[in-house]
Amino acid sequence: MESSRDDFVIALRSAFLKKGTQQRFSLLSLIFFSIIFLILGNFNFKVINYIKLGINEIVYRSSFIVSVPENLIKDSYLTLQNHNKLYKKNEKIKFELEILKAKDLSNEFIILENQRLKSIVDDYLVKSDTIIAKVLSDKGSPFLRSIIINKGSKHKINLGMVVMDGAYLVGKIVEVNYLSSRVLLLSDLNSKIPVIVEPNAVFSILSGTGKNHGIIQYSKKYDDIKSESVIYTSGAGNLFKAGIPIGKINENFLNDEKKVEFFSDFSQLRFVKVLSFLKSETE
Amino acid sequence: MTELRGKNLIRKILSNIPILLLFISVLNNFDFNHLGLKYFSFNFSYILIFYYSLKKSESLGYTYIFIAGLFNDVVTGTPMGLSSLMYLILCVAASYLRNITLRPSVINDCIFFLITILIINSLMFVSLNFIFNYELNYFDQIINITYTFLFYFLFSNLFDFFEKYLVGRNNAR
Numbered sequence: 001m002e003s004s005r006d007d008f009v010i011a012l013r014s015a016f017l018k019k020g021t022q023q024r025f026s027l028l029s030l031i032f033f034s035i036i037f038l039i040l041g042n043f044n045f046k047v048i049n050y051i052k053l054g055i056n057e058i059v060y061r062s063s064f065i066v067s068v069p070e071n072l073i074k075d076s077y078l079t080l081q082n083h084n085k086l087y088k089k090n091e092k093i094k095f096e097l098e099i100l101k102a103k104d105l106s107n108e109f110i111i112l113e114n115q116r117l118k119s120i121v122d123d124y125l126v127k128s129d130t131i132i133a134k135v136l137s138d139k140g141s142p143f144l145r146s147i148i149i150n151k152g153s154k155h156k157i158n159l160g161m162v163v164m165d166g167a168y169l170v171g172k173i174v175e176v177n178y179l180s181s182r183v184l185l186l187s188d189l190n191s192k193i194p195v196i197v198e199p200n201a202v203f204s205i206l207s208g209t210g211k212n213h214g215i216i217q218y219s220k221k222y223d224d225i226k227s228e229s230v231i232y233t234s235g236a237g238n239l240f241k242a243g244i245p246i247g248k249i250n251e252n253f254l255n256d257e258k259k260v261e262f263f264s265d266f267s268q269l270r271f272v273k274v275l276s277f278l279k280s281e282t283e
Numbered sequence: 284m285t286e287l288r289g290k291n292l293i294r295k296i297l298s299n300i301p302i303l304l305l306f307i308s309v310l311n312n313f314d315f316n317h318l319g320l321k322y323f324s325f326n327f328s329y330i331l332i333f334y335y336s337l338k339k340s341e342s343l344g345y346t347y348i349f350i351a352g353l354f355n356d357v358v359t360g361t362p363m364g365l366s367s368l369m370y371l372i373l374c375v376a377a378s379y380l381r382n383i384t385l386r387p388s389v390i391n392d393c394i395f396f397l398i399t400i401l402i403i404n405s406l407m408f409v410s411l412n413f414i415f416n417y418e419l420n421y422f423d424q425i426i427n428i429t430y431t432f433l434f435y436f437l438f439s440n441l442f443d444f445f446e447k448y449l450v451g452r453n454n455a456r
Binding site: 012036137 | 348357358375378381
C-alpha cells in the first residue's frame with residue numbers, strides 16, 4: 001500500500017519536474033506562467049495587455065495566411081455550387097425585380113415622409129460613417145462565434161460599433177486592436193440585442209445560440225409572433241439604430257421555440273461594413 | 284556526403300512537422316466548422332499534444348505548446364493563458380502515463396486520453412462559466428469530447444505510420 005503511493009508520487013513528481021533533452025522549462029514552471037497570465041490578464045495588468053495586443057496582431061495576420069489554402073478550396077466549391085444554381089436563381093430574381101421596382105417608388109415616398117415626421121416628433125435622425133473592412137479570420141472556437149476584421153483603432157474603429165453585411169446586421173465590435181478588431185456575431189451565445197418583430201410590433205430580445213440561428217426571448221406576446229415575421233433592431237437602449245433588418249422567424253413547432261434565421265450567412269462573410277450611429281444635432 | 288547532408292535536412296524538416304501541425308491547427312482550428320455539420324467538432328490540438336507528449340516527448344517542446352496555447356486563446360477569444368494551461372495539463376497526464384506504463388497499449392492510452400480530456404474540458408467549462416462569465420453550450424462540449432476521443436484512434440495510427448515510415452523513428456518510449 002505504502003509503496004504504491006510512493007510510486008504514484010514519484011511518477012507525478014517526475015511528470016511535473018522532469019525536463020526532456022531539449023526542454024528549457026519544466027511543466028510545472030510553464031503551468032505557473034499560464035496561471036500568472038490568466039490572473040494578471042483578468043485584472044487588466046498593463047504588461048499582459050501589451051503582450052496580448054502584440055500577440056493579437058501577429059496571430060490574426062498569421063491565421064489569415066494559414067487559412068488561405070482552406071479558404072481557396074472552400075471558395076472553389078462554393079463557386080461551383082453557385083454556378084449550378086445560377087439559371088434558376090436568375091429567373092426568380094427577374095420576377096422579383098419587377099415586383100420590387102413597383103414597390104420601390106412607393107417606398108421612396110414613405111421614407112421621405114417618415115424622415116419629415118420623425119424630425120417633427122423630435123426623434124433623433126442618424127448619421128453614420130461607413131468603414132469597409134475585410135474579414136481576416138472566421139475561425140472561432142466551436143463554442144464561440146466571432147470574426148476578425150482588418151480595421152482597428154488606426155482606422156477609427158471603436159468598441160460597440162455596428163457591423164453589417166450589406167443592409168443586414170451581423171454583430172458589433174467587442175475588441176479593438178491597432179490594425180484589427182474582433183466582431184461578436186449575433187449567433188454567439190453571449191449576444192443579446194433588443195429587437196422588434198414585425199408585423200404586430202412585438203418588442204423582444206434576440207439571443208444567439210452558438211449555432212447558425214438565434215432565438216426570441218423575454219417577450220410577453222409570444223402568440224403575436226407568427227412564422228415568417230421579420231426581425232428588426234428596435235433601437236432600445238441606443239445600442240443600434242432602429243429598423244436594421246436581422247432575420248425572419250422560422251417557428252420550430254416541436255419545442256415551441258421562436259427560431260430566427262439570419263438574413264446574412266455568417267460563414268460566408270468576406271467584407272463587412274462598420275458603422276457608428278450618432279445622434280444628429282436637432283435643428 | 285552531399286546526399287547524406289540532404290537526407291539529414293529532410294529528416295530534420297520531417298521531425299519538426301508536429302510543431303508545424305500544432306501551430307497550423309491552433310491558427311486554423313481544424314474543427315471542420317465550415318462544413319456546416321450540426322453535431323460535429325473535434326479538437327485536433329488535444330490529440331496531437333497528447334500523442335506526441337506520450338510517445339515522442341522530444342518532438343514537441345513544452346515551450347512551443349505553451350506558446351501555441353496563447354495563440355489558440357487569441358484565435359478563439361478565450362482568456363489569455365487558459366488554453367496553455369489546458370495543453371500543459373494534458374502534457375502532465377501524458378507524461379504521468381508514460382512514467383507508469385511498462386507495456387504500452389492503444390486501448391490504455393485511449394482510456395487515459397478520454398479521462399484527461401473530460402477533466403480538461405470540465406476545468407475549462409467551470410473556469411469560463413464561473414470565473415470569466417462566458418456562456419458555453421454544454422451539449423457542444425460533449426460532442427467535441429466524444430469526437431476528439433474517437434478520432435484519437437485514427438490519428439494515433441496515422442502519427443505512428445508517419446513516425447515509423449517517414450521520419451524513421453521507432454515507437455519506443
